[in-house]
Amino acid sequence: MLRIRVLSSSVYYESFVAVIEAGSITAGATSLGLPRPTVSRHLARLEADLGVALILRTTRRITLTSAGQQLYDRVRPLLHEWADLEAQARDAADRVTGSVRISILPLVAVSMAPVLRTLREQHPALSVEVVANVRLVDLRSEPYDLAIWAGEPRDPELVSRTLAAGRVGLVASPAYLESQGCPREVSDLQDHALLRGHSGSSRPRVWWPLLDGGRFRVSGSFVANDAGLLREAALMGLGVALLSDLNCETQLRSGQLVRVLPESVGTTAALRMLVPRRTLLPTRVRVVMDAVAQWYGGVLGWDGQRPFLET
8 A cells, every 4th residue: 555655646746846847837737748737736635645835826936835845855856766767667678778968078078979989889779969068067957967077076966986187287388488488486477478267166267276285376368268278379379378188288298388387386187077966877877977987097098198188
């Protein structure tokens, strides 16, 4: 009897979550493909069964009560996991279907081509969409399954796996340093054109890191949120940029760029694969994660000597 009650009540929870996510009973009913009166009855039955008000209804909008908010926060991930479990059960053991959407840094997006080739060969029914983003998307609210990002995620609800690591430091073109002089110490940078990127808060950087763990304030009239553009600006002799090896190692090895103050300025950076913290990952997401980890870790790797990416 308990099993029957749980299964029969699940439709009430589905209606509840759909209404909250859609913003109204009418919109929630539309998303479920159900009549509005049916969804209204589901909500009323759920409140009656629980003995507590979940939603405050007005003519213009709905508002969650404290109990409703707590229930929504607990039920929503469970319903998504249940849907994923059903989807996995429907998939044949040797056939991965569905779609996976990946957010990736623009400067490493091209490196996904071999991964896509492998996935196409091994799982031809799987659809993969790669979207280049200069920001870290919200994997819990935006329509992405995983992200490839440089830096430490601040959200404790994200699980990260390090794909590769390298250094971040100052670089400039030989032509720029020949015309403007090479900085000998950090204070000399105030007399140079500094090419600034964006910080994790998507604002122009005002601090650059020191190897001893400190930092120093920077300013400059050139700001870009794309590391590839900063690299090109440095190559054109427009100034000194703070870049990671994964963005400019090839240019450093060829001599098109040279390191500036390598003993004083810089830090380390890691390229990470991020997914929401969940008890159950769909098969389609797991096979993509495995392919990404195998390519970045096994084929490219990082040993501190060879470039992370050839660009």
